[in-house]
Amino acid sequence: MTEAPSSTSSSRAGPIRRDWLAKSLAGVFAGFTFAMGCSGLLLAALGSFPPPLRAQFAMWLVVPVWLGVLASCFATRSGLRAWLWLGGGNLAVYALLAILHRL
């Protein structure tokens, strides 16, 4: 933990842009679709569970993932990066789901 002023501490990576709107929207919307995708993967992983239990676990997974992603979004260096990270995450999750669906 360095207490250096922001101008030197951020010399390598550039300052963290605040981008409140872009980061919030990324967390709320792309974060939600990402969390939904994760719940789809959980449903696939819990294939041997009784259906009502799988459905409940999948529902409960969405919110913690969503909130976790939303809070982490603000740690990205810019709003654009938040969208890129989450876009990539969404792509990966839904691609995996599509592959599982084909199998």
Place this chain on the structure above:
Amino acid sequence: MRADLIRLYKTLHTWTGIIAGLALFIAFYAGALTVFKEPLARWVAPPVTTLSVPLADTPALIARTLAAQPTAARDFQITLNPDAANPQRLTWQDHPGHGEEHDSLGAHHYAATLAADGSARIETTQPSQLTELIDILHRVVGLPFDNDITRAVMGVICMLYSLALVSGVILVLPTLARDFFAMRISPNLKRMWMDTHNVVGLISLPFHIVMAITAVVFAYHDGIYALQNKLFHNGNLSATWAGAKAQHTPPRNPADLLPPTELLSRSHGIAPDFVPTSLQYVQVLGPRPTVRIWGHDDSSLSPRAMGGFVALDPYSGKVLSTDFLPGRQSAANTTLASFFALHFGTFGGSVVSAMYFLLALAGAWLFYSGNLLWIESRRKGGRKANQKGINKEGQQSPPTATQRRDVRALANATVGVCLGCVAGISLTIVAGRWLYGHVTDLNAWHWYVYYAVFLASIAWAFWRGTARAAVELLWFATAVTLAIPLTSLACMLGLLPGPWALTDASGVDFTAFGGALALAWMARATTQRVRHGEAGSIWSALPEEAKAGKKPGA
């Protein structure tokens, strides 16, 4: 950790806290009281004067009630130990209109008893909705209705709350080792409030994480299920819940229902530690008749706020499901049930209830103190900005006067909303006994009293200014909270006319007395600070002109 990252999360913490803080105060204060929903319901309900139908006569009561009123077969309840709050043996409700299940206030309540000639006598009842009012304030952060819109608002508030939690933790992490338990009791009051805010927040962090996640789930689960149904369940989710298709069955005769005593002995055979409280009969004339034996088991966690249940076939006594029976659930069901139990504090009996009560009050205090810290730092920032022309962020500061008006408004709102909520709930509890028999719709009056006090307190705070209103509203809250045990005292002495004459004091009275003492202590401390505190503080009762007069020299 990078300093600019921490500053970013500090801004996030500040603004999410400011936007959501007041709503969360109400949610947590009312939530603390819902822990003691049942004692509160007994406190406000008139003592039972008539005897309820004996359990042995219940089969006849059920058969004749269903013959007279077949719609009751959809869902009715047998109370095993009728008390003041639930005096009737057989009750049911219907929800006129659009049948919104969360709309507990619009329901019509019915009860059936056996007349002298053995026929069923059906009457409408008006059970007190005081505890429902407090629960609604809790569920939808102080708004007067629980519907899709207010639940969505609550969900947004809780998402902001989760952001405030994460960012708050990030803020204290760098100095955690040094500052944890560092309570600097010093003349610097702001430092002391900050330390207390941090230590209370960190100690109750697990509780808050649970609350943030479960509350967002409670707000949005319908929508999430609906989307998952489309995306992953091919629209078959409702079939998943319904389970196996019902077999075709001949028409049911309520006279064939097993007597409640027989059903209870079956449940005792399955779970001896399980203490049944009521029997909920669902669709007893339909193809899949079920009776849910609801109850508690303090040695295990309860899957729902009102306990857990074992589901039996009411005709054969066959066990249909132990998925919701405390202590008899599968590992997966126990895990799911624990999410609910962790929110409602329905595990570990009265020790955990008391703990949840205190944690929720501590949570309410956290939001109150958070707002006060914002106000204090804004005030200082404003003064510095006045001298240097810049504020901490190094940006051009807005004119000091407007900033001060913002600060004053938030300070007034904080005092008015928080103390108005406390006083409003106390007074509406008291009103339950004093207005009984004097007004036709007592349940509506509970709302009138609460909102009258709540809105008047906010108006008072804006009219009188923070410092004076804080003292006055604290004394007012003390008085109306003290009125709870005093009302009971009046009942014990026979001074309050009406059905409560000579009733005993209860835990509600002792808790309210303790609460009144705490409020009185706060009122005294605030009086001190208002009289002797720093002149520039929002807590100073010095006249505006005096403050304005000092400013140029400062």
